[in-house]
Amino acid sequence: MSNLAKALKAIRKSIWVYHLNSGSCNACDIEVLDALTPYFDVERFGVKLVGSPRHADVILLTGPITRESLPKVVRAIRAMPRPRLILALGSCGVGGGIWWDSYSTTGGFKKLEDILRENGVEIDRVVYVPGCPVRPEAIIYGILLLLGAVEQKSKRVEVYASES
Amino acid sequence: MVKLSIAKILQIALKAGRVTRKYPSEQPLLTPEFRGAIRIDPTKCWGCGACVRVCPPNALTLTPKDKVATLEYFVGRCIFCGMCAEVCPANAITVTKEFELSSTSIEDLKSGVVHRLVRCSSCGELIWTEAELRATVKSSPISEEYITLCPKCRKLKFGKAAMLGRGGSSE
Ligand code: SF4
Ligand code: SF4
Ligand code: SF4
Numbered sequence: 001m002s003n004l005a006k007a008l009k010a011i012r013k014s015i016w017v018y019h020l021n022s023g024s025c026n027a028c029d030i031e032v033l034d035a036l037t038p039y040f041d042v043e044r045f046g047v048k049l050v051g052s053p054r055h056a057d058v059i060l061l062t063g064p065i066t067r068e069s070l071p072k073v074v075r076a077i078r079a080m081p082r083p084r085l086i087l088a089l090g091s092c093g094v095g096g097g098i099w100w101d102s103y104s105t106t107g108g109f110k111k112l113e114d115i116l117r118e119n120g121v122e123i124d125r126v127v128y129v130p131g132c133p134v135r136p137e138a139i140i141y142g143i144l145l146l147l148g149a150v151e152q153k154s155k156r157v158e159v160y161a162s163e164s
Numbered sequence: 165m166v167k168l169s170i171a172k173i174l175q176i177a178l179k180a181g182r183v184t185r186k187y188p189s190e191q192p193l194l195t196p197e198f199r200g201a202i203r204i205d206p207t208k209c210w211g212c213g214a215c216v217r218v219c220p221p222n223a224l225t226l227t228p229k230d231k232v233a234t235l236e237y238f239v240g241r242c243i244f245c246g247m248c249a250e251v252c253p254a255n256a257i258t259v260t261k262e263f264e265l266s267s268t269s270i271e272d273l274k275s276g277v278v279h280r281l282v283r284c285s286s287c288g289e290l291i292w293t294e295a296e297l298r299a300t301v302k303s304s305p306i307s308e309e310y311i312t313l314c315p316k317c318r319k320l321k322f323g324k325a326a327m328l329g330r331g332g333s334s335e
Contacts, residue, residue: 049331091221097239098221108240110270127275130265132203132243135190139209139261144188154239154267158276161295162207 004124007083011057014046018080019089022073023105027133028090032060035136047143053079057077058146060139064092064099065106073112074119083124087142091129094128117143192263200262202210204237204334206270206279211235211293214249215257224248225307233279233293239265240273284314286321 035042036049050056052155053076067137078156090095096107106112108145109126116123129142144150168176185193211233213226223242226235249257268271279293291314301311310318 010244039183039185040187090242091223091243094270095221095223095238097241098233098243100221100241116207125268128240128270130240130242130273131263135192135263137187138263138266140187141264145266145268150188151188152267152272154272156272156274158234159206160210161209161277161279161293 004083005097007124008049008147011099014048015058015143015147016056017047017058017060017062017143018053018075018076019049021063022061022063022069022093023066024090024092024127028062028092029068029129031133031136032062032089032139032155035139039116040136040140042140042143045140045143045147048129053077054081054134056080058085058087058143059082060087060089060092061109063088064096064108065112067104068104070106070112070115074121075118077116077123082122084122085146086123086126087139087146088126088128089134089139090130091130094130096097097132187254194261198263199246199259199265201239201242201244201260201265202237202248202259203260203262204235204275205256205258207276209252209279209332210237210256210279210296211298212253212296214251214253218247218251220245228281228290231281231290233281234276235279236276238274239259240270244286255293266278282312284317285312286317287314287324289314 019029021029033156053059060078061078063069066112086109088094092099093109095110096105100104100107106115109128113126122146125146127142127146129138141150146154173271188300209228216224216226216235221241221243223238224235226233245250246259248258264274279295281290282294282297283289283293300306313321
């Protein structure tokens with residue numbers, strides 16, 4: 001069993017999350033808070049919100065990572081203990097959303113990952129959760145996927161336009 | 165802050181009952197208005213690119229490469245506005261209620277419809293997709309002789325034919 005698998009098994013029933021807003025429009029943040037209310041009650045899965053990335057297993061990253069927030073995001077992620085798990089939330093977090101090619105944003109997690117690598121910060125696992133905003137259920141599904149409790153449904157498909 | 169006694173809290177809790185939704189073992193709470201990921205029907209799509217032009221975050225792209233053009237949908241950038249479904253002339257796009265789209269790799273969030281391109285029968289330039297050609301033949305009475313030409317060759321041919329006073333026919 002690899003180190004990552006061992007670590008994932010260890011945190012399986014107590015996942016501490018840290019909510020990191022990197023310039024989102026706030027809708028995704030509202031949905032994160034919604035997921036934490038008794039209505040969806042993520043404590044069923046042992047998920048607990050913590051106030052510092054040093055205590056966190058998972059970072060809930062919302063927003064397209066604006067230029068202003070980029071150094072802070074890198075510092076917060078560097079402060080996390082290993083394994084570093086990230087949930088990139090919303091179209092902004094996944095692909096930059098409608099700001100993907102703007103000069104003032106980094107444009108989604110893929111590009112942030114490269115910047116992190118350049119700075120020597122390794123990420124152990126990342127789950128992309130599309131949605132604008134993400135539903136609380138989608139966040140729960142993302143966390144379960146991160147832990148390997150559910151099967152991934154999305155798959156790359158390429159089909160030819162048919163003849164008829 | 166008002167301090168509540170345990171008895172009072174219990175009373176409130178019993179009155180409210182269980183509110184927690186048991187997702188994922190229970191069905192999610194989807195309203196009729198909810199918009200999820202879109203689905204492109206490859207049997208209907210023409211590859212016209214109207215959806216590509218209207219999509220606000222460029223989640224849809226149409227890229228020609230060699231003899232095919234791929235209409236790619238990147239759900240990770242889609243904002244679920246439904247504008248592509250509204251604008252599609254072939255009604256090929258449906259807005260589904262799918263939201264469990266999480267993935268561990270960004271490639272799995274992309275899907276594509278591949279269209280074969282048609283060459284101009286005169287100059288050999290790639291002009292449009294096979295599906296769009298079929299749809300156009302079906303819906304407008306464009307002469308068979310002109311259908312496989314690019315706009316430039318079509319103009320040339322029509323000009324020649326008009327000069328010879330033969331209307332739309334060639335030779
Ligand atoms: S994904 Fe949509 S809802 Fe979420 S922060 Fe970006 S724009 Fe706002
Ligand atoms: S037919 Fe509809 S789905 Fe296909 S390219 Fe045109 S607008 Fe897009
Ligand atoms: S729903 Fe909106 S954002 Fe998504 S592909 Fe269609 S037009 Fe683009």
